[in-house]
Amino acid sequence: MKGIESVRGYQEEIIEAIPSTIIVVNRNQEVLYANRNYYAKSVAKKERDVLGERLSRVIPPFLIEKTRIDDKIREVFLTGVPFDGDQLRYPGGMFYFYKIYPLKEGEASISKVVIFMENITELTRLEEELRDSYVKLENAYDELKENDEMKSEFISTASHELRTPITVINSYIEMFEEGMLGELGVVQREKIQIISSQIEHMIRLVEDMLDTSRLESRKLKIHKSSIKVDEIARKVLDELSRLSGLKEQAVSLTIEGPLSEIEGDGRRITQVFNNLLTNAIKYTHNKGKIDVIIRDEPCDIQVSIVDNGIGVAKKDQSKIFEKFFTGNGSSLTRESGRMGLGLAIAKGIVEAHKGRIWVESEIGKGSTFIFTLPKA
């Protein structure tokens, strides 16, 4: 049994119950039928005033004027093609939507049409509100984007502008160190070394700032070639051995299984190791332990950097990868020499390689930073 069969015999109840106005007219545009909704909307009208009357006398005259619904009805009778709908604005901000369908008797002859009218005021209002909110949202987004671009632009310009003075200072320091400006005494040499290490620190900060602005504007370019992750790890550990040595930390490197070479940016991956290991050394006590474990997994290379340092509180674990996050909000207790960019940059680089980075940590017991680099 077709679905429609099951409702045969209930047509009347159904049509009467439809919450839209339904009017059926003949070729002379005389009303043959109007449903309950019509009478509910036109309180003054009774069925005997309506049936047999011309349509133009049972709906408001301005409505005919504005819509030329009479012409459209004639058109439907003539062509047999339904009129698929139009909107109508009533005075007082009401919106209606109407459609005209031909009712065919046999093949060609049309003796009646049915007119559907629906009050869409609420819908229209919601639609307008939605459009309004959308425009507001879009404006706010544009403004935010503009601010963000301005900020990135500012960081980029500032770090470029800083390069010339840094280069000048650095050049003279090197000339002193090289003895190009005469021999230095022990004291001068020692002080020049302090200036030198501080200017190096400043260069790193400027580079970090530039990298952050590149990450934000998605201009961080990854230059891929075949790389060996374990070799990079060894090189960085070697470079940082002086720093970990000062804190008498036990640093180890474990390679599990033969490692596949992967496609990646060697310089950038070096930066990831450097940032994660510098943090591990910094946040692990004297005589603490730092283990670097590199595993060959089916789809990627997984690197874990495990320390038994101060750890990261649960509530901070997702925030530490955001830029400018340095542990707590107060700039007064903030550790000096950090802008909170290292992990944000590491995350940006790992993600640019389509890898993942996360932390597992318990406060007071230590942290494990893990990142993956896909093999293909």
Next chain:
Amino acid sequence: MKLLVVDDAPEMLKAFRDILEAHGCEVYEAENGEEALIKYADMKPDIVLMDILMPRLDGISATKRIMQEDPFAKIIVISAVGKSGLEKECLVAGAKEFVVKPFKVRELLNSIDSLVKQ
């Protein structure tokens, strides 16, 4: 050895002069690309150290123009911008080397010494 240094920052020019004179070079200065073209023609330096971002005529255009005049010119571009793609652009323009600020003085002098022997 004669060197022409081109940079719009006077402090940078002074630093170049001090580094290069201490290394025994004769140093000429230009503050932009246009001036560099004139000084190059006048002085015929062995090597040019060329900044990129400068008023009037930028370093890449100046490099191209000098290379047109003298295909044997030896130009080292020294850029404050390390953007990828820029290095390639400079080498295509005819520069022999691309150095990013801040550079190591020792490395720069080594580059100059080996380039002048070529």
